[in-house]
Amino acid sequence: MENFPSVLESISDLTKRQIDGLMELSQQIKLRPWHPISFPNKKPIIATSFLENSTRTKHSFEIAIHKMGCTYIDFIAETSSLKKGESLEQTLLTLFGQGVDLCIIRSAVSHELAQFKENPPLKIINGGDGTHQHPTQALLDLFTLKEMGIKLKGKTFCIAGDNIHSRVGHSLIDLLPMYGAKVLLFGPEEFLPPVTEESNFEITHSRSEALEKADILYLLRVQKERHSHLESIDMDNYHREYGFNLEMIESLQKKLPILHPGPANIGVEISDDLIHSQYYLGHEQVRHSTFLRMAIIQSILQNGDKSIGFKENTFFNN
Ligand code: ASP
Numbered sequence: 001m002e003n004f005p006s007v008l009e010s011i012s013d014l015t016k017r018q019i020d021g022l023m024e025l026s027q028q029i030k031l032r033p034w035h036p037i038s039f040p041n042k043k044p045i046i047a048t049s050f051l052e053n054s055t056r057t058k059h060s061f062e063i064a065i066h067k068m069g070c071t072y073i074d075f076i077a078e079t080s081s082l083k084k085g086e087s088l089e090q091t092l093l094t095l096f097g098q099g100v101d102l103c104i105i106r107s108a109v110s111h112e113l114a115q116f117k118e119n120p121p122l123k124i125i126n127g128g129d130g131t132h133q134h135p136t137q138a139l140l141d142l143f144t145l146k147e148m149g150i151k152l153k154g155k156t157f158c159i160a161g162d163n164i165h166s167r168v169g170h171s172l173i174d175l176l177p178m179y180g181a182k183v184l185l186f187g188p189e190e191f192l193p194p195v196t197e198e199s200n201f202e203i204t205h206s207r208s209e210a211l212e213k214a215d216i217l218y219l220l221r222v223q224k225e226r227h228s229h230l231e232s233i234d235m236d237n238y239h240r241e242y243g244f245n246l247e248m249i250e251s252l253q254k255k256l257p258i259l260h261p262g263p264a265n266i267g268v269e270i271s272d273d274l275i276h277s278q279y280y281l282g283h284e285q286v287r288h289s290t291f292l293r294m295a296i297i298q299s300i301l302q303n304g305d306k307s308i309g310f311k312e313n314t315f316f317n318n
Contacts, residue, residue, distance in 0.1 A: 003018075003303065004018060004299040004300055004302075004303040005117075005300075005303070006120045006123045006124070006300065006303060006305045006308060007113060007116050007117045007120050007123070007124045007126075008124070008125045008126060008135060008136075008296065008300060009113045009114060009117065009124075009126045009129070009133060009135070010126070010132075010133045010135055010171070010174065011133065011135050011138055011139075011171050011174035011175045012174055013135070014135075016178050018299075019139065019142070019175070019178065021299070022139060022143075022292065022295045022296060022299065023142065023143055023146060025295035025298065025299065026143050026288075026291045026292045026294070026295040027146075027147075027291075029291045029294045029295055029298075030147070030288075030291045033067055033290070033291065033294075034067050035067060035068055035294055035298075036068060036069035037068045037069065037070065037297070037298055037301060037302075039101075039301060039302075042099075043069065043070060043071055044068075044070040044071070044101045044102065044301055045070065045071045045073060045099050045100045045101055046065045046070050046071070046072060046073070046100070046101060046102045046103070046104070046297065047072075047073040047074070047075045047095055047100050047102070047103045047104070048061055048062060048072075048073075048074060048075065048103070048104045048105075048127070049075040049077055049103055049104070049105050049106070050077070050105075050106040050127065051077045051105070051106055051107050051108060052106050052107065052108045052128070054106055054127070054128070055262070055263065056261075056262050056263075056286055056289065057104075057106065057127050057128060057134075057136070057137070057289075058106070058127070060286070060289040060290045060293055061104050061125075061127065061293050061297075062074070063290050064290050064293040064294040064297055065297065067290065067294060068294055068297060068298070070297075073095075073100060075095065075103070081094075088105075088112070089115070089116070089121055092116070092121035092122045092124075093121045093122070093309065093310060095122055096121055096122045096308065096309035096310070097309070097310070100122060101122070101123060101301060102122065102123040102124070102125065102297065102300060102301060103122050103123070103124055103125075104124075104125045104127045105124055105125070105126065105127055105129075106126075106127035106128045106129070107128075107129045107130065108129075108130055109129065109130050110129055110130030110131050110132035110167075111129065111130070111132055112129055112130070113126050113129055119307075120305075120307075120308050120309075121308075121309055121310075122308060122309060123300050123301070123303075123305070123308060125296060125297075125300065128167050128168075129167065130167065130226070131164070131165045131166065131167055131170070131223070131226055132167050132170060133167050133170055133171050133174075134167040134168045134170075134171050134261075135171050136289075136292065136293055136296060137167075137168045137171060137261050138168065138171035138172045138174070138175045139175070139292055139296070140285060140288055140289045140292040140293070141172065141218070141259060141261070141285060142175060142176075142179065143288050143291070143292045144259070144281065144284050144285045144287075144288040145216070145257075145259075147284075147288055148257070148281065148284060150216060150257055152176060152179040152180055152181040152216075153179065153180035153181070154180055154181075154182075155180075155181050155182070155215035155216060156181070156182045156183075156184050156213045156214055156215050156216075157172070157176050157181040157182065157183050157184070157214070157215070157216045157218065158183075158184045158185075158186055158210050158213065158214035158216070158217050158218065159172060159173075159183065159184070159185050159186070159218045159220060160185075160186040160187060160210060160217060160218065160219050160220065160242070160244070160269070161186075161187050161191065161219055161220030161221065161222065161242065161269050162187065162191045162220050162221065162222045162223045163185045163187055163191050163192055163193060163220065164190070164191050164192060164193050165191070165223035165226040165227070166220045166221075166223060168220065168261045169185075169218075169220055172218065173185075173200065173201055177200045181216075182202070183200065183201035183202070184201065184202050184203070184204060184210065184213055184214065185201050185202070185203045185204075186203070186204050186205070186206075186207065186209075186210035186242075187205070187220075187242055188205065188233065188238075188241070188242060189205060190233060191222075191233075192205070207241070207242065207244075207248075211248060211249075211252060211256075212252075214256060215254075215256070216256070216257050216259065217244070217249075217256055217257070217258050217259070218258075218259045218260070219244065219258060219259070219260045219264070219269045219270055220260075220261070220269065221260075221261075221262075221263060221264065221265055221268070221269060222235070222238065222265065222268060222269065235268065238268055238269075239267055239268055239269075239271070242269070243267075243268060243269050243270065243271065244258070244269070244270055244271065244274055245270075245271035245273060245274050246271060246273040246274045246277050246279075247273075249274060249277070249279050255279070256279060257279060257281055258270075258274065258277075258279045258280050258281060258282075259281050259282065259285060260275075260280070260282045260285075261285065262282055262285070262286070264282065
């Protein structure tokens with residue numbers, strides 16, 4: 001794939017053509033999931049470095065790496081020299097010097113990876129940075145919808161819940177309009193961004209309006225770990241006012257697909273009966289995540305960028 005970025009930080013790093021290419025490659029991989037990658041003269045070495053909790057993203061990348069026949073390094077930030085005050089850049093250059101080709105990084109700090117775009121110390125995939133972006137989640141959601149035969153063009157995609165703190169929501173807002181979807185955000189006022197002239201989404205505080213307009217409903221977890229003490233959401237009332245249950249979905253005159261990036265908080269944004277129903281596609285998202293992440297790994301490893309890391313130091317040789 002032409003010019004695939006060496007640092008995939010945001011959805012905006014990719015063109016529509018590159019995203020279409022990822023969808024096609026993911027489909028091919030789905031048919032042949034053990035998909036060893038050929039790489040000039042060496043077996044690729046790939047590390048994950050998760051500086052925040054993860055179940056799905058970390059493991060699906062790890063499984064993708066194994067299925068591609070690459071060597072996997074689980075870089076544990078907690079026991080690394082990052083804790084001795086080493087910068088992330090020096091840490092990544094160290095991994096590069098040791099032969100690591102690509103690192104998937106999750107950071108609690110929004111935009112932390114932007115500093116690496118100009119001179120990448122290593123190839124990097126953003127595994128989620130603060131409240132900013134989670135591009136591989138949005139891309140796997142798009143892939144899941146395609147594989148489930150759910151069209152986006154002209155459809156209303158409603159993202160419900162803690163929109164303002166959700167990096168997944170932010171990546172979806174950037175991605176979905178490229179495929180002709182209208183984005184509607186639903187939630188309490190504290191969880192919705194302001195609408196400006198440039199906004200490519202609409203907002204509503206009304207759950208019945210959200211249900212009436214939505215063709216696809218995407219639920220978000222309340223991101224408590226990112227709330228400042230100023231935000232006072234009453235969690236006991238949250239489900240009653242902003243959560244969704246099976247009865248609400250069954251009362252509609254349409255089959256409404258329900259997606260969730262996980263982890264879901266049952267009894268908060270989603271009821272127990274809804275998560276166990278046919279409407280819920282969360283497990284399909286997980287199933288499709290590995291194929292899409294394999295396609296991203298292959299595209300980034302094979303992008304032909306030779307300017308990564310540091311050049312051999314020959315200063316003292318002459
Ligand atoms: N797993 C997603 C993320 O890392 C969603 C969430 O945590 O609510 O952003």
